Amino acid sequence: MVKSNQHVIEIAVRISIAFLALLIMLFFTPPQTSFGEVKSNPERKIVRVGYYLYDGYQEADKNGTYSGYGYDYLQEISQFAGWDYTFIIATFQECVQMLERGDVDIVGGLDKNALKSDKIIYSHLSNRVSETELYTTMNNMNLNFDDFSKMNGISVGILKNDYQELYLNEYAKQNHITLHKKYYDSLKDMERALEQGEIQAILTSAETNKKYSKVIGKMDEHPLYYGINKKNQSLMDELNKSMQNIKNSNPSYDMQIQNKYFIKGKMAAPSFTVEELRYIKKKGTVKVAYDQGWQPIEYYDEKTGDIKGVTKDLFDLLSKYTGLKFEFVRAGDLSEALEDVKTGKADMISLVSHDYNISEQRGIYTSSICINASLVGVLAKDRNFDGIKQIAMPKDYYLDILKNYKVKEYDTVEDCFEAVNSGEADATIANAYAANYYLANPKFVNLIRQDLIGYSEDLSLGVSKNEDIELLNILNKGLHCISDMELSNIILSNYVVYEQPKFRKLYYSNPIFFLGSIIVLVAAVMGILIYIILLKNKMYATNMKMIEFLNIEKSRMENTLRNEAERDSLTGLFNRRKIESEVKEFLLKISVDNQISLQDTNVPSHDLHSFMIMDLDGFKSINDHYGHPEGDALLRRISVELELAAGQDNLVGRLGGDEFVFLFKNITGKSESAHLAKKIHKVIRQIAQEDEKWKAISVSIGVTLFGYETYSFKELYQRADQALYQAKKTGKNKVVFYGEL
Numbered sequence: 232m233v234k235s236n237q238h239v240i241e242i243a244v245r246i247s248i249a250f251l252a253l254l255i256m257l258f259f260t261p262p263q264t265s266f267g268e269v270k271s272n273p274e275r276k277i278v279r280v281g282y283y284l285y286d287g288y289q290e291a292d293k294n295g296t297y298s299g300y301g302y303d304y305l306q307e308i309s310q311f312a313g314w315d316y317t318f319i320i321a322t323f324q325e326c327v328q329m330l331e332r333g334d335v336d337i338v339g340g341l342d343k344n345a346l347k348s349d350k351i352i353y354s355h356l357s358n359r360v361s362e363t364e365l366y367t368t369m370n371n372m373n374l375n376f377d378d379f380s381k382m383n384g385i386s387v388g389i390l391k392n393d394y395q396e397l398y399l400n401e402y403a404k405q406n407h408i409t410l411h412k413k414y415y416d417s418l419k420d421m422e423r424a425l426e427q428g429e430i431q432a433i434l435t436s437a438e439t440n441k442k443y444s445k446v447i448g449k450m451d452e453h454p455l456y457y458g459i460n461k462k463n464q465s466l467m468d469e470l471n472k473s474m475q476n477i478k479n480s481n482p483s484y485d486m487q488i489q490n491k492y493f494i495k496g497k498m499a500a501p502s503f504t505v506e507e508l509r510y511i512k513k514k515g516t517v518k519v520a521y522d523q524g525w526q527p528i529e530y531y532d533e534k535t536g537d538i539k540g541v542t543k544d545l546f547d548l549l550s551k552y553t554g555l556k557f558e559f560v561r562a563g564d565l566s567e568a569l570e571d572v573k574t575g576k577a578d579m580i581s582l583v584s585h586d587y588n589i590s591e592q593r594g595i596y597t598s599s600i601c602i603n604a605s606l607v608g609v610l611a612k613d614r615n616f617d618g619i620k621q622i623a624m625p626k627d628y629y630l631d632i633l634k635n636y637k638v639k640e641y642d643t644v645e646d647c648f649e650a651v652n653s654g655e656a657d658a659t660i661a662n663a664y665a666a667n668y669y670l671a672n673p674k675f676v677n678l679i680r681q682d683l684i685g686y687s688e689d690l691s692l693g694v695s696k697n698e699d700i701e702l703l704n705i706l707n708k709g710l711h712c713i714s715d716m717e718l719s720n721i722i723l724s725n726y727v728v729y730e731q732p733k734f735r736k737l738y739y740s741n742p743i744f745f746l747g748s749i750i751v752l753v754a755a756v757m758g759i760l761i762y763i764i765l766l767k768n769k770m771y772a773t774n775m776k777m778i779e780f781l782n783i784e785k786s787r788m789e790n791t792l793r794n795e796a797e798r799d800s801l802t803g804l805f806n807r808r809k810i811e812s813e814v815k816e817f818l819l820k821i822s823v824d825n826q827i828s829l830q831d832t833n834v835p836s837h838d839l840h841s842f843m844i845m846d847l848d849g850f851k852s853i854n855d856h857y858g859h860p861e862g863d864a865l866l867r868r869i870s871v872e873l874e875l876a877a878g879q880d881n882l883v884g885r886l887g888g889d890e891f892v893f894l895f896k897n898i899t900g901k902s903e904s905a906h907l908a909k910k911i912h913k914v915i916r917q918i919a920q921e922d923e924k925w926k927a928i929s930v931s932i933g934v935t936l937f938g939y940e941t942y943s944f945k946e947l948y949q950r951a952d953q954a955l956y957q958a959k960k961t962g963k964n965k966v967v968f969y970g971e972l
Contacts, residue, residue, distance in 0.1 A: 281326030281338035282318040287492045300492040311473035341458040345394035357454035362437040365448035370835035376502040383408040385431040388421035398450035446502035501708035510701040516556045520568040520577035524643040542581045544721040553709040566626040585689035598692040604662035606686040623647040623656035802870035805884035825939040836939045841904040844951040847889035848929040848963040908966040929964035
């Protein structure tokens with residue numbers, strides 16, 4: 232017993248000694264890591280940034296919140312470099328001067344070839360490219376895009392010491408024109424000179440220009456870099472290392488934030504040349520051949536007698552953005568549609584594969600890519616695509632991948648699916664949109680899709696080579712105006728699932744078993760058959776009602792989803808996103824209409840429009856005293872009356888809280904706008920008398936008027952918001968126009 236206890240004590244002592252030794256080792260061993268270099272100094276370096284404001288590139292709101300392409304890039308750099316920033320907002324020239332003096336540490340967006348400063352060193356990698364353009368007023372019908380004969384000899388406004396002057400010199404030299412340059416201290420001075428006729432155009436960047444939508448010339452793009460004072464080489468080393476790390480870890484980072492802030496982010500009116508404007512005016516209607524059986528891309532609707540699908544919605548947008556009208560020429564299949572273009576029955580074909588060699592053979596020009604879709608193989612469930620040799624494809628349908636297979640041609644996409652389903656062909660290849668549509672049909676239940684990794688289909692518009700090249704240019708400019716969101720909405724809205732009753736799906740999945748079961752059942756229950764026959768009509772009617780109910784329910788759900796995306800959940804009015812989209816489209820429309828009007832009549836449009844922001848006075852006190860449910864009830868009541876006051880042809884929406892926005896189109900002038908604002912005041916006064924709790928509310932309204940010299944939504948909002956702020960500041964319950972500030 233004693234020996235046993237001694238043995239236990241010896242083991243405990245050994246364990247204690249080992250544990251103590253481990254603690255000593257951990258205490259005296261310096262910490263190490265294999266995950267990368269860790270700085271011994273926990274303090275992050277403070278870097279001073281010269282921050283000049285450019286829409287999309289470097290922005291700052293009134294609350295001191297920074298955003299933009301350049302800001303995001305700096306934040307990404309900080310993650311690798313361990314920097315924190317102090318932002319010093321100044322003009323571009325002031326930022327460069329501060330950098331040369333060493334008052335700031337870094338400035339982005341510098342052209343090292345144009346700036347030529349011996350006090351600045353530049354990053355190895357660029358972080359964006361310049362977009363410098365020549366702008367003029369919309370009512371200047373004498374100047375149009377790249378019309379060099381009219382542009383020669385005009386006076387152009389340039390900011391003093393602006394390195395972009397170098398781009399203008401290159402542009403003039405390349406196009407053999409002479410431009411008379413006049414220098415100004417600020418962009419406002421240049422704009423004032425342009426409006427007064429002292430100059431015919433101004434030179435500025437696409438981001439800086441906020442007022443003019445008519446572009447008459449685009450300079451070549453130039454890479455722009457980060458600049459650091461020459462004496463601070465160590466900071467430059469950290470910057471270069473961080474930018475290289477960004478490139479190595481995420482090669483597409485530049486494009487990701489480019490898409491976020493610049494690519495199709497704002498809809499600008501297309502800049503048409505004189506020849507293009509003449510073409511739009513002369514041509515009027517463009518005939519478009521299309522394949523009637525290519526669901527859901529394009530197809531003929533037997534019920535309405537019209538074209539439906541992605542193609543139709545795409546051309547509706549092109550018509551809006553270009554002023555062209557389109558007439559669709561129905562073709563039985565792709566081959567016939569191509570023949571219609573070849574023979575002159577149509578001016579163009581709707582959507583074809585984007586391949587220059589094939590387009591050359593077909594006698595057509597291809598536009599920019601409209602749609603990119605993944606390719607899938609469709610085959611029987613018991614097959615694997617690796618062993619496929621023969622492919623069923625529509626006649627004249629081109630895909631690069633088809634060169635690897637023996638192709639058997641059919642008239643339509645559906646015919647190809649039928650061939651695979653019957654075993655006549657091994658497989659077919661289609662884009663994912665078409666494949667998903669047909670595979671949802673129960674008669675193809677024995678077919679499956681296999682993704683063809685690395686293969687996709689680019690679809691473009693095809694213009695006959697017998698047609699003027701201006702048509703291709705106009706279409707490309709129109710396509711550039713279509714945002715990614717608009718294109719996605721078109722595709723999603725046409726993604727229709729083929730619906731059929733479930734018993735048909737069972738039939739197509741195993742017809743022999745299904746028919747055999749029916750025969751056995753009929754033989755066993757002959758007596759019940761009579762009863763079934765008597766109830767046949769009633770059952771059929773019930774089934775049809777069920778299908779009708781399901782279709783109605785599906786339509787209701789689609790409408791609900793659409794409303795949730797576009798409508799404010801509390802009031803049912805348009806939400807901020809929808810209002811902004813509608814206003815942008817309206818601004819684009821009046822800009823295009825004005826260009827065409829100038830060519831027709833030589834007189835600019837004099838239409839006037841009113842943009843208002845309305846804010847309730849005293850609303851916060853209602854929430855504070857009676858609770859948010861009471862405030863919500865008031866907002867719902869007000870929204871009903873505001874929608875009636877706005878009318879069908881105008882827009883009203885809720886931006887959030889107690890702030891509402893209006894767009895009144897085609898008004899006669901300031902007096903009508905004032906009358907409309909008084910009408911809104913009257914509505915609020917009447918509502919305030921309906922409930923004792925609401926009696927203290929009133930309304931302040933900020934108004935800005937605009938015409939053919941279109942603005943962005945952001946500008947209109949800022950102008951109206953400034954007027955609203957003045958209305959609130961000077962006593963509330965009043966209307967203030969932006970021009971009165």
